[in-house]
Amino acid sequence: MNLQAVLAIxxxxxxxxxxxxxxxxxxxxxxxxGALWIGASVLGMLVVSAPPVFRLVxxxxxxxxxxxxxxxxxxxxxxxxxxxxxxxxxxxxxxxxDIAQHIGISELEAKSQAPERNxxxxxxxxx
Amino acid sequence: xxxxxxxxxxxxxxxxxxxxxxxxxxxMVLERVRQHARDCDxxxxxxxxxxxxxxAVEAAGVAQIVLPCNLGYGPALQAGFRYAEMAxxxxxxxxxxxxxxxxxxxxxxxxxxxxxxxDVVIGSRFVNGxxxxxxxxxxxxxxxxxxxxxxxxxxxxxxxxxGFKALRRVAYRPLISGHFLDFHAECLxxxxxxxxxxxxxxxxxxxxxxxxxxxxWFTLMNYPFKTLMLMxxxxxxxxxxxxxx
Ligand SMILES: Nc1nc2c(ncn2[C@@H]2O[C@H](COP(=O)(O)OP(=O)(O)O)[C@@H](O)[C@H]2O)c(=O)[nH]1
Ligand SMILES: [Mg+2]
Numbered sequence: 416m417n418l419q420a421v422l423a424i425x426x427x428x429x430x431x432x433x434x435x436x437x438x439x440x441x442x443x444x445x446x447x448x449g450a451l452w453i454g455a456s457v458l459g460m461l462v463v464s465a466p467p468v469f470r471l472v473x474x475x476x477x478x479x480x481x482x483x484x485x486x487x488x489x490x491x492x493x494x495x496x497x498x499x500x501x502x503x504x505x506x507x508x509x510x511x512x513d514i515a516q517h518i519g520i521s522e523l524e525a526k527s528q529a530p531e532r533n534x535x536x537x538x539x540x541x542x
Numbered sequence: 543x544x545x546x547x548x549x550x551x552x553x554x555x556x557x558x559x560x561x562x563x564x565x566x567x568x569x570m571v572l573e574r575v576r577q578h579a580r581d582c583d584x585x586x587x588x589x590x591x592x593x594x595x596x597x598a599v600e601a602a603g604v605a606q607i608v609l610p611c612n613l614g615y616g617p618a619l620q621a622g623f624r625y626a627e628m629a630x631x632x633x634x635x636x637x638x639x640x641x642x643x644x645x646x647x648x649x650x651x652x653x654x655x656x657x658x659x660x661d662v663v664i665g666s667r668f669v670n671g672x673x674x675x676x677x678x679x680x681x682x683x684x685x686x687x688x689x690x691x692x693x694x695x696x697x698x699x700x701x702x703x704x705g706f707k708a709l710r711r712v713a714y715r716p717l718i719s720g721h722f723l724d725f726h727a728e729c730l731x732x733x734x735x736x737x738x739x740x741x742x743x744x745x746x747x748x749x750x751x752x753x754x755x756x757x758x759w760f761t762l763m764n765y766p767f768k769t770l771m772l773m774x775x776x777x778x779x780x781x782x783x784x785x786x787x
Contacts, residue, residue, distance in 0.1 A: 512613055516621035519587075519607035523625070527605065 416482055421463050424485075428460040455492060462488070555582040555652065556631040558622040560615055560705075561639035565594035566752035572602040574645040575637070582648065585625065586639065589618040595639075615756060616722050623714045635708045636725075640750055643706045647745040651708045654743040661713045661738040661787070662730075664699065665706030665745035680757075683766060687727040690770075694777070695734025699742060702727040706745055712786050713738050720779065721772055723765070728772035735780035737787035 435452045438444040462468050463485060476484040557575060561568055568586070575584055586599045590612035599606045607621050619636065626634045635651065637643050647665055655663045667674050668688075674681060684703055692698040703726045713733055722729055733740060757765070 511611070512617045512620075515590075515609045515611055515613055516607075516617070516624060519609045519621055520625050520628075523585075523605060523607050 416463060416469065416485075420482065424463045425460050428456040431456045451496070459485075459489065553581055553583045554631065555579075555633045555635060556622075556626050556629070557582050557584045557635045557637055557648070558619065558626065559584065559586045559637050559639045560589060560618050560622070561586050561591060561595050561599070562589045562612060562615075562618075562756065563591045563593045563595060564639040564753055565591070565598050567641040568595055568639045569598045569602055571637075571639055571641050571643075571645065572599070572604050575648070576602075578645045579635075579648040582635065583631075585622060587618045587622045589613055589615075615724050619725065620718055620722075623718045627711070627715055627718060632711050633708060634714050636705060638705045640753055642747050642750055644746050644748070647706070651706070651743055651745070654741055655708050655710070658741045659739065660741035661710045662733055662740045663708040664701055664704050664740065664742045665708075666699075666701035666704055666742040667745065667747050668700035669742040670744045680762060683762070686766070687769065690773070691727045691730050691734075694731045694773070695740075697734065697740060699730055699740065701742065702730055704745075706747075716783075716786070721775055723768050723772055726769060728769050728776050731773050732776035732780050735777060736783060737785035739787065 432453050435444065435449050435456075439446065439449040462472050469481070472488060473481045473484045476487050478484050478487060557579060559568075559571070559575075564571075572584065572586075575582070584604045586595075586604055586606040588595050588599060588606045588608045590609050596606065596608060607625060609618060609621065613621075623634070633652070633655070635648060637645065637648070643665065651663050651665050654660070668684075674684070684701070687702045688698065688700055691702050703724070705724070707725070716732070716736065717725065717729065730740065
């Protein structure tokens with residue numbers, strides 16, 4: 416890869432790291448996700464900056480142009496992360512749903528047990 | 543019909559009413575429920591409404607599960623099913639809070655359940671040649687899912703999208719967890735494959751007088767895909783389970 420491309424990718428990588436660090440400092444990002452993005456940036460910078468690592472990557476991902484190997488790598492990473500995030504979001508959604516249902520039901524039960532609301536007389540349906 | 547209580551006496555039918563921002567109609571609907579289903583308990587699932595729904599339900603003296611945020615129709619009803627299961631209700635009736643369903647039909651739906659021995663009774667707009675005058679895409683979608691459901695479970699269900707249903711415990715218990723959208727076709731094939739008996743009785747519906755339908759054009763575009771996917775997931779799930787009947 417030519418020097419300009421390497422410099423550009425490193426600049427982007429440093430930009431991402433700085434941005435992620437500032438998010439972490441302002442507690443806008445969970446440490447696990449911060450580590451994910453910083454780790455990925457460092458790895459990407461390493462791949463394009465260290466010729467032996469770059470050669471290894473181009474051998475593992477065979478493309479007609481070496482640069483395309485980097486693109487394939489980046490796209491696969493993004494795709495995997497998106498799926499991972501969808502799974503995480505779904506887990507969060509399930510937890511929020513459980514908690515909300517639990518709160519709603521518990522509040523109803525607490526109320527029904529409050530002495531001033533009891534006893535509630537209900538006729539039995541034709542039994 | 544003061545609503546469910548944990549320690550008080552309880553009826554055997556729980557009317558579950560999902561409500562999201564229905565302050566304009568729910569009071570009247572609850573009043574009509576009081577007139578027509580005196581011997582049923584009533585529970586509103588107030589799904590994080592931001593209008594006066596909560597106050598209207600309180601004013602009617604009816605119990606409600608107030609969800610702290612809007613979960614949507616399916617998960618909100620699942621909260622209701624969870625409660626019904628804990629409280630041991632043999633039967634729940636689902637009824638909309640927007641006034642489109644007439645509480646006067648509740649006794650007929652319950653009678654049909656007793657008479658036919660069905661586990662699920664659908665208050666149907668179309669059985670006996672009823673007609674729905676909504677937008678064409680929605681009508682076509684309803685026809686499509688009615689056909690698909692019929693093919694899958696071998697019983698023609700004319701109204702797969704009705705929100706007015708009576709369910710025995712055996713039918714609502716398996717819905718407490720798992721993927722369901724609006725308990726429509728995806729749910730009918732699930733019940734059918736579990737061996738539950740489904741019946742349809744005609745009901746009257748009215749156009750919405752207030753508030754907004756939960757179906758926007760966007761959800762209506764999504765609906766067929768989601769429902770078909772859920773149908774397949776439901777079939778796979780049903781195959782893993784033992785038949786309930
Ligand atoms: N719990 C809950 N209920 C909802 C939600 N959206 C709509 N509903 C209720 O579901 C019922 C049917 O909804 P509606 O929008 O009228 O559907 P439509 O009649 O098929 O157009 C009404 O009682 C609504 O109040 C929601 O997000 N959560
Ligand atoms: Mg409606």
